[in-house]
Amino acid sequence: MVNTILTIALGFMIAAIVMAVIRFFAGPRTTDRIIAFDVMTISSLSLIAMLAWFAQRSIYLDIAIVYGLLSFLGVIIIARYLEKGL
Amino acid sequence: MELAGAIIVLLGSVFLFLGALGLLRMPDSFNRIQAGTKASTLGTLLSLAGLIFLMPGWWGKLLVLIIFIILTNPVSSHVLARAAYHIKTPLTSKTVVDKYKDEANPEMDNHKTEAS
Numbered sequence: 001m002v003n004t005i006l007t008i009a010l011g012f013m014i015a016a017i018v019m020a021v022i023r024f025f026a027g028p029r030t031t032d033r034i035i036a037f038d039v040m041t042i043s044s045l046s047l048i049a050m051l052a053w054f055a056q057r058s059i060y061l062d063i064a065i066v067y068g069l070l071s072f073l074g075v076i077i078i079a080r081y082l083e084k085g086l
Numbered sequence: 087m088e089l090a091g092a093i094i095v096l097l098g099s100v101f102l103f104l105g106a107l108g109l110l111r112m113p114d115s116f117n118r119i120q121a122g123t124k125a126s127t128l129g130t131l132l133s134l135a136g137l138i139f140l141m142p143g144w145w146g147k148l149l150v151l152i153i154f155i156i157l158t159n160p161v162s163s164h165v166l167a168r169a170a171y172h173i174k175t176p177l178t179s180k181t182v183v184d185k186y187k188d189e190a191n192p193e194m195d196n197h198k199t200e201a202s
Contacts, residue, residue, distance in 0.1 A: 002140070005092040009133070012099035016106035016126075023109050023118075031115045031170040038162060039109055039122040042155075043102050046133040049151070050095070052144075053137055061147040068154055075162040083169040 010050055016043045034078055041071035091139025098132030101125050114178035115170050123163035130155050 017040055024036035045068050052060035105125025112118045134148050134155075171186060 002088050002092045005089075005096050009092075009096045009099035012096075012103040013133075016099075016102040019106040019110050020122075023106075029115055029175060031166065031173075031175055032118060034166060035115070035119050035122050036109060038159075038166070039106055039126050042126045042130050042159065043106065045151075045155075046098065046102065046130045049134060049137055049148070053140060058141075058144050058147060061144065061151065065147070065151055065154065068151065068158070072158040072162055076165055079162070079165045079169040083172050 006050065006053065010047070013043055013047045013050065017047070030082060034075060034082075038071065038075050041067065041074075045071070088140055091136045094136030094139060095133050096136075098129045098134075098136060101129030101132060103129075105129060113180070115175045116167060116177070119163055119167050119170070123159060127155060127159045130159075 020036045020040040020043065024033055024040065027033045027036055045064050048060060048064040048067060052058060052064070102125070105122050108121030108125060109118050112121050131152060134152050138145050138148050177184065
């Protein structure tokens with residue numbers, strides 16, 4: 001029962017990542033691409049946490065922490081670069 | 087207990103899905119920022135909280151992740167919206183009010199809307 005519900009949740013997360021990738025490639029402006037990147041990495045973070053439950057290994061959560069940190073730094077750096085240059 | 091955790095995770099993944107759908111369907115960069123970041127923040131929070139119900143031994147790392155998401159995701163959204171306004175991203179043609187132009191810097195001409 002729990003396994004079935006979590007598999008359905010995994011499907012929703014993968015669909016969210018696929019739609020963010022579509023906006024990433026089709027976005028008419030740079031800000032659309034950056035926001036698609038943000039949504040993509042946040043969805044991937046919860047996907048990694050779900051995979052940690054499926055594999056029963058808590059070491060994967062450390063990968064999720066580092067992934068979120070890199071996503072935040074990437075968005076901040078690109079936004080500052082767009083605003084006034086590095 | 088485990089069933090409640092699984093239902094919370096499912097609710098969070100539905101929020102992630104709706105946020106990405108709004109990312110596809112909104113007409114404007116600012117609307118996309120709103121739809122994408124708010125919904126994905128709530129969805130990730132609910133997913134990680136449901137995982138705390140599922141595996142109570144992992145509460146430390148999951149709590150660190152939740153606090154990190156709460157602190158960083160609105161900051162990145164705000165910086166991105168500010169940068170998008172300052173490089174004169176065109177608003178949609180259905181825009182009603184633009185208070186940032188009216189109050190802070192009335193010389194900015196951001197009202198040349200694009201037809202989309």
